[in-house]
Amino acid sequence: MKVMKPKHLGMLVICLLVTQTTIAQFGKASKVKLPDTYDFDYIYKLKMTHKKGDITFDYYLKEDAKYFGFDSEEMSKGSKDTKMFMVMDTDLEVTAMFMEMMGKKVVQKTKIKPSDLDSDEDMSDYTFTEIDSETINGYECEGYISENDKHKITFYITDDVTVSFNQVFGSNTKNMPKGFNPALMKKYAENGLMMKMIFEDKKKSKNSMTMECTGLEKTGFSIDTTEYGSMMSAFGG
Known part of the structure; x- marks a missing residue:
């Protein structure tokens, strides 16, 4: 991931x-x-x-x-x-x-x-902002928002775990959003899991969705x- x-x-x-x-x-x-x-x-x-x-x-x-x-x-x-x-x-x-x-x-x-x-889509038109942290399922998560004129993605990630999708898919820093701190990629490279994501489609609300981790067992x-x-x-x- x-x-x-x-x-x-x-x-x-x-x-x-x-x-x-x-x-x-x-x-x-x-x-x-x-x-x-x-x-x-x-x-x-x-x-x-x-x-x-x-x-x-x-x-x-x-x-x-x-x-x-x-x-x-x-x-x-x-x-x-x-x-x-x-x-x-x-x-x-x-x-x-x-x-x-x-x-x-x-x-x-x-x-x-x-x-x-994978995708080589250029994400440079997105802005990237750090927001307040949240505790989700007992895990302290850092919050972020990436947004452009079409989409708004709010997500929360924890590094208080020993597994990650990043081990499977790898990582790169190409075409990152404006305001993105590359140091965060290193932080979550091995131990990082998404605990919650809110995807908002500004043009077609029917495409909006929320994904949330309900358990890590x-x-x-x-x-x-x-x-x-x-x-x-x-x-x-």
């Missing part, structure tokens, strides 16, 4: 909305060998409030790992007998969708590159990738 760049705060929204359908737009990666297991230390629970309703997402994070896991009831909505869990591994440049369906365990791998999820969850076969081998296609 590129913490201080407004566009990359929006990156989290993109990750939230990734489903099997959107992943299929990327290249096939059937020959990529996954590690035997993906282990996780924390579950980062995020609630997105939108005009059309609320959605809760669970992110699975591991200290110093170049991957994260993702789960949401929305992914298997309408399929009560289907379970899905996604892992994005930027070291292998692959996204793996682990599925349990019809009594079978299958994995669908798709090739991606970090650049596919320790977990010993791991997924054994050796238990999952390809779709073809599982169903004899």
